[in-house]
Amino acid sequence: MSRKTALHGAHVALGAKMGEFAGYDMPLYYGLGVKKEHEWVRASCGIFDVSHMGQISVKGAEGETDAVEFFEKITPSAFSKLGINRTKYTVLTNDQGGIIDDLMVTKTGDNEFHCVINAGCKEKDIQWIKSHLTSGLEFTYFEDWSLIALQGEKAEDVVRDVLGKDLSDVPYMGLWYEDYTMFISRLGYTGEDGFEISVPNKDAEALWNKLLEHDAVEPIGLAARDSLRLEMGYCLYGHDIDASTTPREADLSWVMGKNNDGFIGADKVVDPARKRVGVKLTGKGVAREGAEIRTTDDEVIGTLTSGGFSPTLGMSIGQGYVPVEYAQEGTELLINVRGRNIEAEVAKMPFVPAKTKSAKAVKTA
Amino acid sequence: MAELKFTKDHECIYVDGDIAYVGISEHARDALGDLVFVELPEVGKAVEKGGDVAVVESVKTAAEVYSPVDGEVVEVNEPMVDDLELIAKPVNEDGWIVKVKVADASALSDLMDEAAYAEYLKEVD
Numbered sequence: 505m506s507r508k509t510a511l512h513g514a515h516v517a518l519g520a521k522m523g524e525f526a527g528y529d530m531p532l533y534y535g536l537g538v539k540k541e542h543e544w545v546r547a548s549c550g551i552f553d554v555s556h557m558g559q560i561s562v563k564g565a566e567g568e569t570d571a572v573e574f575f576e577k578i579t580p581s582a583f584s585k586l587g588i589n590r591t592k593y594t595v596l597t598n599d600q601g602g603i604i605d606d607l608m609v610t611k612t613g614d615n616e617f618h619c620v621i622n623a624g625c626k627e628k629d630i631q632w633i634k635s636h637l638t639s640g641l642e643f644t645y646f647e648d649w650s651l652i653a654l655q656g657e658k659a660e661d662v663v664r665d666v667l668g669k670d671l672s673d674v675p676y677m678g679l680w681y682e683d684y685t686m687f688i689s690r691l692g693y694t695g696e697d698g699f700e701i702s703v704p705n706k707d708a709e710a711l712w713n714k715l716l717e718h719d720a721v722e723p724i725g726l727a728a729r730d731s732l733r734l735e736m737g738y739c740l741y742g743h744d745i746d747a748s749t750t751p752r753e754a755d756l757s758w759v760m761g762k763n764n765d766g767f768i769g770a771d772k773v774v775d776p777a778r779k780r781v782g783v784k785l786t787g788k789g790v791a792r793e794g795a796e797i798r799t800t801d802d803e804v805i806g807t808l809t810s811g812g813f814s815p816t817l818g819m820s821i822g823q824g825y826v827p828v829e830y831a832q833e834g835t836e837l838l839i840n841v842r843g844r845n846i847e848a849e850v851a852k853m854p855f856v857p858a859k860t861k862s863a864k865a866v867k868t869a
Numbered sequence: 870m871a872e873l874k875f876t877k878d879h880e881c882i883y884v885d886g887d888i889a890y891v892g893i894s895e896h897a898r899d900a901l902g903d904l905v906f907v908e909l910p911e912v913g914k915a916v917e918k919g920g921d922v923a924v925v926e927s928v929k930t931a932a933e934v935y936s937p938v939d940g941e942v943v944e945v946n947e948p949m950v951d952d953l954e955l956i957a958k959p960v961n962e963d964g965w966i967v968k969v970k971v972a973d974a975s976a977l978s979d980l981m982d983e984a985a986y987a988e989y990l991k992e993v994d
Contacts, residue, residue, distance in 0.1 A: 789908065813926070
């Protein structure tokens with residue numbers, strides 16, 4: 505039996521095509537269809553139910569720094585200088601330097617953090633985090649909370665119109681919250697400006713329906729969420745990154761804090777022999793996950809870990825791992841689809857420019 | 870109106886003499902959503918009943934198109950590669966993907982007619 509989010513009934517009522525994702529019965533697409541949903545998010549504002557993702561927090565005592573030290577142990581990032589209510593994208597590493605999950609970590613206080621983790625990794629992550637907790641740290645799993653993503657250039661207007669809140673001063677990767685009944689983070693998985701709104705399950709459907717009433721808003725399923733994130737070159741856990749890929753192989757070195765060499769598996773995160781790259785098809789066709797990456801001499805050098813058609817570019821794009829000598833932008837490759845080689849090349853990611861608000865655009869009060 | 874036949878895999882077929890025009894049904898088009906690519910076989914390719922003869926790709930997925938009969942591909946719809954809208958045309962006009970020369974006409978007997986296919990869709994839905 506698939507699990508259901510608090511918004512399951514709302515999706516069914518909207519006539520969504522449902523399908524299983526990470527053990528949940530989730531909307532894959534609604535009436536517009538995948539391509540139009542994708543385009544709607546790029547032009548206006550879409551809402552996504554991402555309540556299947558896990559929300560957790562780790563808190564230490566005030567005046568201490570043990571929660572900061574904990575996150576610098578379980579992730580390769582640096583958190584001591586991160587501002588309050590600011591978020592970092594990072595990864596949990598295992599003792600081989602492999603990626604257990606990728607996650608968003610928000611510093612909600614000097615010694616407390618809130619995280620959003622992948623649906624398919626919840627149990628594993630929670631067990632891992634709990635088993636590494638040092639004494640004095642308090643762990644909470646917000647099992648009864650929903651998460652609604654609001655993505656697109658009109659997201660700020662929608663929040664103003666529907667919720668009566670002016671969030672124009674909230675920077676990219678910043679958090680705003682109210683009375684512990686609603687948390688709004690300015691971030692997302694589409695490359696658009698937008699927010700993720702966390703509310704208790706009991707408030708989720710009313711919020712979802714209120715947002716939907718706005719003319720600029722359409723509901724968007726997981727299929728378009730995937731094509732949107734692929735255009736940004738974002739990783740999908742279990743596909744583009746997993747326990748066998750290190751942050752450096754995954755081209756996520758930027759999440760690593762300069763002075764953090766004490767994280768779990770740090771000694772195994774060495775100069776990589778292969779690297780995650782973006783691939784675009786210059787020949788005709790569509791290449792999906794699992795397609796072989798070959799050199800122009802037809803030698804197999806890797807596999808696409810994600811792939812599909814980019815509605816924005818009108819061409820097929822993907823990601824995959826290749827030996828570092830083939831990782832240079834513009835390197836010509838072949839992608840083998842059902843026995844046919846299609847011309848391709850290593851492409852810079854994101855494939856489509858991000859429109860997220862600058863992290864630096866903080867208005868000083 | 871041309872008599873159209875259907876397979877359980879949602880191919881739509883028009884038979885003219887010993888040539889089968891193979892396309893996909895409206896139901897298949899709706900299920901696939903926006904098409905982005907059609908992969909055609911080589912003319913002259915020998916095909917088996919139930920074997921792959923072409924692939925249609927949508928934003929969502931790739932779907933194999935199966936040959937309804939044993940035979941040989943005698944023509945492929947090249948213009949469709951650049952004009953995917955053609956797939957929505959009737960299969961006996963510009964909506965066919967490949968034309969297959971039928972080796973044994975008796976293989977066509979288990980195809981459904983429109984009424985039987987409509988019934989079949991009710992069952993599988």
